[in-house]
Amino acid sequence: MEKFEYKSAVTGLGMSEVGRRLMRDPMALTVDACLAAMEDAGLTREDVDGVCTYPGNVPGAGGFSGAGAHDLIDVLRLRPNYHNSGLEQAGQLGSIVTAMMAVAAGLCRHVLCFRTVWEATYVQLQRTGKIRYSGGGGRLSGGMEYRIPYGAASAANWIGMFCSRYMHDYGMTKEQLGQIPLNGRRNAALNPYAVYREPMSMEDYLSARVVSSPLGLFDCDVPCDASVAFIISHVDAVKDCRRGCGVGFEAIGTANTERVSWDQGDLHYLSGIDGAAKMLWTRTDLKPEHMDMAQLYDGFSFNTVCWLEKLGFCDVGEAGAFLEGGQRIARDGELPLNTNGGQLSGGRLHGYGFLHEACVQLLGEGGERQLPNGPRTAVISSGGGVPGSALILTAP
């Protein structure tokens, strides 16, 4: 039986403006991205019969969620056969997998997927008193009660601890870790929508203020305002789209084999990565060495370390050596990594940016940052610490 991944393809890409403190309504950003994706696919709203998003309208989400599925459906007066949103799924890209399944199940021809963040503006509104700080009043529950009372309030703290253990046991150096943000910054210089494009040296990286050891400022991604959207179409409907072709799906990995926890599992690698990475390679004959690029989640530099290793680009404990000098992950290296600058320099598009960049590159539409020699394959991922997912994409 033909695998379900082959039933759908990415036919439309859309992105709003990306920036720090744009002070725009997040629904306006969402509409910009969604209309752009429809236009890119050559479709109208009458053609869209599915909607998927992450995380949707989550209470207390603040700048983490700019629009819910229901909000968008109403604003654009869409009439989907199927729609879905949720925080509890296989990472941000889990919502793309849901769209693929809706297509493969025959429920939809063209699913609109979107992810909107407005974290930079939200914080600014809080600081200026226009939105009241909603935390700090009530008591903690839902897992947070085991971390927040100790001031372990940020993923920088939780991930900093994993990074410290990994470095302690495997000897990865701060300079080796730093190749991930340095590589991102070099790539961001070629990306017109990246938030931080000015050059950064190893000295800049090492001397940046410590957020939560061993993580410094440039190990943490940049909160921003942006919306990214895609059209996921049935393969039979791809010919109706503007390009007449789409970016294909080769394999997905969504397995979650570990405790959903920030402290009860293996302390060397963030949870939610191992199962997804292993499952990915069971669904394809392709191997890591066949990947022409990797767009791997870098909410923190250490997330990428975990993905590189778990996806098999290097052996256990060898990520530091793999990253040494940064040549392997450079644009002209054996595995070009995060070619839009990732979230560390490009901006925290929160998972969707990796799919966007992979599609841009596979379609050959990268402009100044286009990888040479017509890349045919890409592996992308989202998550880590929370359940994640990974996908392999193929050029039309």
Add this chain to the structure above:
Amino acid sequence: MSKSIKRPLPLLTEENRFFWTSGADGKLRFLQCTACGNYVHPPSPVCDKCLSLQLEVVPVSGRAKLAAVTVNHQMWMPMIEPPYVVGIVELEEQESIRLTTNIIKCKENELEIGMPLEVEFEECEDVFLPMFAPAAQKSKS
């Protein structure tokens, strides 16, 4: 309110109250499966090893070792001022049982993964927060 809130605190429920108030007598407690001896954390109605529903609250030694650590330098909440040390500690009785906690009474340059620690409680309102300090030399015996 008799005193100002020093930290954001856990919401006490019927399931977790024993854990967060355990320090009232200076002892740390966890759920343990009466069928297989497995400790369970966070509190849950079922043993994750054998799926027995027979769990009881038992005191433990309070000894643990440092499994992962970070020194936080950024202020996340106005009531807790940096720098401070956050660690994950592994329980002596069962190393898969971990707590994210503060490491106290330890200089930054003396923090070492694997170092022995013992519990000390900080009383905040109706909660006794377990924190961990370097184990006294004598507790080796």
